[in-house]
Structure formats: structure tokens, C-alpha cells
Amino acid sequence: MYQDPKxxxxxxxxxxxQYEADVITALANYLGVPKAEVMRQMMMxxxxxxxxxxxxxxxxxxxxxxx
Numbered sequence: 001m002y003q004d005p006k007x008x009x010x011x012x013x014x015x016x017x018q019y020e021a022d023v024i025t026a027l028a029n030y031l032g033v034p035k036a037e038v039m040r041q042m043m044m045x046x047x048x049x050x051x052x053x054x055x056x057x058x059x060x061x062x063x064x065x066x067x
Contacts, residue, residue: 014039 002008016024028035048054 024035024038028038031038
């Protein structure tokens with residue numbers, strides 16, 4: 001069904017106050033993408049910075065080895 005079952009997304013809940021939700025909504029509207037995509041990208045970017053890793057290069061490497 002999926003090439004990599006670990007890439008199947010699972011639901012996560014995040015509680016935001018009205019101001020935070022408004023920022024996410026405004027950014028999603030500006031970019032023309034779903035709010036979930038905006039939040040996922042923001043979380044992954046923050047994780048990369050905190051952990052000091054480049055997940056883009058890692059993903060490219062994994063995709064190249066799988067292809």
C-alpha cells in the first residue's frame with residue numbers, strides 16, 4: 001500500500017489560544033495551503049533548528065537509497 005509505512009501521518013492535537021490560532025489561519029490563507037501543512041512545516045523547522053540536523057538532506061538520502 002505505502003512504500004514506507006512509517007511515512008503515514010498520524011493525528012496529533014495542539015491546543016492554541018485565539019491569538020495563536022489567528023496567526024496560523026492568517027499564514028495559511030496567505031500561503032494558500034491548509035493550516036495542518038503550515039503547522040507541520042513550522043514544527044519540523046523548529047525541530048531541525050533545536051536538534052541541529054538537516055532533515056531535508058536526510059530525506060533525500062533515504063529517498064535515493066530506496067529508489
